[in-house]
Amino acid sequence: MTASSEQDNVQDHSDPSHGARLGFDTRAIHHAFDPADFSRAVQPPVFLTSTYGFESVAANDAAAALGGRLYAREYNPTTEILEKRLANLEGAEAGLVVSTGMAAFGTLVLSLLSQGDELVVHKTLYSNTVAMVEQCLPRFGIRVVPVDLSNPNNLDAAITDKTRLVYFETPVNPLSAILDISAIAARAHARNVKVAVDSTFASPSLQRPIEHGADIVLHSLTKYINGHGDTLGGALLGDAETLHTLHETGLRYITGATLSPHSAFLILRGLKTLSLRMERHSASALIIAHMLEAHPAVAWVSYPFLDSHPDHTIAHKQMTQGAGMLAFGLHAGFDGARTMLDRLQLLTRAVSLGDTDSLIYHPASITRARQALRKDAHLIEGVGEDLVRLSVGLEDVSDLVADLRQALQDL
Numbered sequence: 579m580t581a582s583s584e585q586d587n588v589q590d591h592s593d594p595s596h597g598a599r600l601g602f603d604t605r606a607i608h609h610a611f612d613p614a615d616f617s618r619a620v621q622p623p624v625f626l627t628s629t630y631g632f633e634s635v636a637a638n639d640a641a642a643a644l645g646g647r648l649y650a651r652e653y654n655p656t657t658e659i660l661e662k663r664l665a666n667l668e669g670a671e672a673g674l675v676v677s678t679g680m681a682a683f684g685t686l687v688l689s690l691l692s693q694g695d696e697l698v699v700h701k702t703l704y705s706n707t708v709a710m711v712e713q714c715l716p717r718f719g720i721r722v723v724p725v726d727l728s729n730p731n732n733l734d735a736a737i738t739d740k741t742r743l744v745y746f747e748t749p750v751n752p753l754s755a756i757l758d759i760s761a762i763a764a765r766a767h768a769r770n771v772k773v774a775v776d777s778t779f780a781s782p783s784l785q786r787p788i789e790h791g792a793d794i795v796l797h798s799l800t801k802y803i804n805g806h807g808d809t810l811g812g813a814l815l816g817d818a819e820t821l822h823t824l825h826e827t828g829l830r831y832i833t834g835a836t837l838s839p840h841s842a843f844l845i846l847r848g849l850k851t852l853s854l855r856m857e858r859h860s861a862s863a864l865i866i867a868h869m870l871e872a873h874p875a876v877a878w879v880s881y882p883f884l885d886s887h888p889d890h891t892i893a894h895k896q897m898t899q900g901a902g903m904l905a906f907g908l909h910a911g912f913d914g915a916r917t918m919l920d921r922l923q924l925l926t927r928a929v930s931l932g933d934t935d936s937l938i939y940h941p942a943s944i945t946r947a948r949q950a951l952r953k954d955a956h957l958i959e960g961v962g963e964d965l966v967r968l969s970v971g972l973e974d975v976s977d978l979v980a981d982l983r984q985a986l987q988d989l
Contacts, residue, residue, distance in 0.1 A: 602667065602783065607850045610662035624843045625655045652830055656839040660846050664803075665815050667782045667849075668795050672821035674814045674829060675842065679778065679798025680706055681835035682812030686774060686796065689828035690820075691742055693719030698736050698766075700727040700746035700757065702960050704776070705941075728889075730761040737769045747776040748787075749893075752941060752967040753880050753905050753960055754779065756889035759896055763791030772820075778802070778932075783856040785897045794820060799837075801932030802901070804848040805855050809841040855934075855972065859902030862975040866968070869979050870906050875914070875989040877964065879906045902971070903931060907964035910989045915940045915966050921985035924977055925968075936971035936978055 600608075611622050628650045632638040641647040657675050665673035676682050687710075691697060699711055701724045711722040725736045727746050737744075744766045748757040763773045774794040775787040781802040787795050797803055799811030812835075814824055829835065860883075867881035879886070882893035883900030893900065908914040919927055919940055928937040929944065942963040970978065 603853050605666055606663070606852055609666045610659045622656055622659050622843060622846055624839045626839055627654075650839075651834055651836045652825075654836075654839050654842070656846075657837050657842040660837075660842045660849075661813075663846070663849065664782070664797075664813050667786075668815045669786050669788045670795065670815035670821075671818040672816070674821055674824050675799065675837045675845075676812045676814070676829060676833070677835040677837050677841075678810045679796070679800060679812040680710070681833055682796050682798070682814050683707055683710065683776075685812075685824055685828035685833050685835060686794065686814055687715065687720070687743070687745075688718075688832050689824050690772075691715075691720050694740060695742045696721045696723055696738060696740040698723045698725055698733065698741055698744045698771075700750065701725060702750050702753070702755070703747060704751045707776075727757050727762055728755065730758060730765050733762065733765040737766065737771055741769070741771050743772050743774060745774045745776075747779070748785075748896075749779040749882055749901065749903065751779065752903075752965065754882050754887075754901075754903050755880075755960075756882050756887075756893045756896075758892050759787050759790035759792055763793075767791070774816075779903050780897055780901050781852060781856055781932075783853045784860070784899050784901055787896075788816070790896050793817065799845050800930065802856065802859070803852060803932075804845045805852065805932060805934065806844070806848055807930065807933035807935065809844045811837050811841050811845050856899065856901065858972050859932075859970055860899035862972075862978065863902045863904055863970040864900060865975050866970055866978060866982065867904050869982070870904075873983075873986055875908055875910065875986045877907045877909045880904060903967070903969055905965055905967050907962065907966065908986075908989060910964075912942055912963040914989045915964055916943060918966070918985045918989060922981055923984070924973070924981040931967075931969035933969065934972045936973055937969040938966060940966055 613620055616623055630648060632641060647653040661673035661675050676685055687697060697720060699722060715722055723736050725732050744762065746757055748759060759775060766773045772793040774796060775792040776796045777785055777787050778798045778801050794814060794816035797813045799813050804811060863881060864883055867879050867884050870876045871879045881887060881900055881904040882890060884890060908918065919938065925936045925938045927939060929939050930937055941961055
C-alpha cells in the first residue's frame with residue numbers, strides 16, 4: 579500500500595484543477611505551479627538573480643511590506659514553488675527550504691531557542707547534529723537534555739519550565755529505530771512544548787509526522803526527496819507563524835543559509851518521482867533485510883518492517899513502508915565489516931543515503947579515521963564497531979543480493 583492510497587487528499591486551491599481533491603503523486607508533480615504563469619513552461623524556471631528590480635518606489639515598498647521580496651536570500655520564485663509543494667505534501671501550513679539539512683537544524687534551534695532555554699533530544703541523533711548539540715548550543719547558553727524517547731514516559735521528568743522544544747529523528751539514524759510520534763507529541767504538548775521531527779529516512783511519501791501530532795518536520799532534501807545524489811538542501815515545514823519566525827529571523831539574518839534556485843529546481847524534479855522511488859527502495863530493502871537475517875555471517879539486522887525489529891508495530895502504525903535504510907552487524911565485528919566492504923563490487927562505499935545508487939559505509943572506520951584530527955570524535959549512542967549502514971538504491975535487487983553474498987562469503 580502506498581502513501582498515495584492512504585493520503586487524505588488535502589484540497590489544493592493552487593492547482594489548475596481549481597480545488598479538485600488530488601492525490602499525493604499528482605500534487606508532487608503539479609502543486610503550486612501553473613505553466614500559464616510562466617510563459618507556459620511545463621517545468622518551473624530557474625530564477626538566477628541576486629536581487630529584484632521594481633517599476634516604481636511604491637512597488638518597491640509593497641514588495642518590502644510582503645516580507646523580503648527584495649533580495650534573493652529572502653525570496654526566489656523557484657524556491658517558493660518548492661516550499662509550497664513540500665508543505666502541501668507534508669500537511670503543513672508553510673515551508674522553508676535552506677541550503678542543507680544541517681542548515682535546517684541550525685535555523686530551527688537558533689531561531690526558536692535563546693540563552694537559558696532547554697532542548698530535549700533523543701539520545702541517538704545524526705553525528706553532525708550530535709556535534710552541534712554537544713559543542714555549539716551550550717556555548718550559547720542553551721541546555722541540551724538527551725533522553726531515551728523510545729519510552730515516551732521519560733519526557734515527564736525531562737521537561738521543565740525552561741524546555742522550549744523536543745527534537746528527534748524517526749526512523750533514527752543509523753539503526754532505524756522507530757519512535758512513537760503521537761505518544762511523544764501528546765506528552766510534550768501537555769507541557770506546552772513544541773515537537774520537531776526529522777523525517778528524512780522516511781520522506782513524506784511514507785510518513786507525515788504532522789498527522790501524528792508533530793509541530794515541525796525537518797528534512798535533509800539531499801536524501802530521498804531529491805533522490806539523485808546531485809545537490810544539497812534542507813527543509814522545515816509546519817505552522818505559518820513558526821515558519822514566519824524561521825524565515826524572518828533564522829534565514830534572513832541568523833544563518834543566511836539560502837538554497838540555490840538551481841538546487842531547488844533539481845529537488846522539484848526529484849520530488850516528482852518520490853513515491854515511485856520509495857516503493858522500490860522499500861521493496862528491495864525488505865528483500866535484502868530478509869537475506870541478511872538468514873545469512874550465517876550476519877549477527878543482527880535492523881530494518882523497521884522486519885518482524886524481528888523491536889519497533890515494527892509502531893513502524894506499521896506511522897509508516898506505509900519501511901524505506902530503504904537498514905543496518906546490520908557481522909559476527910566478525912570491526913575487521914569483518916572492513917573486509918566485507920572492500921570486497922563489494924557493485925555497492926558504492928559512501929556516507930550519504932537516499933540516492934538511486936546503493937550506498938554502504940562503516941561508521942566505526944570513519945570515526946577512527948577522524949580521531950587522528952579530532953580527539954573528541956566518537957561513535958553516537960547505540961552504534962557499535964560492527965555496525966554497517968546500507969542505503970538500498972534502485973538497482974535490480976538480485977544484483978545487490980549477489981554482491982552482498984559474495985562479499986560475505988567465508989566471513
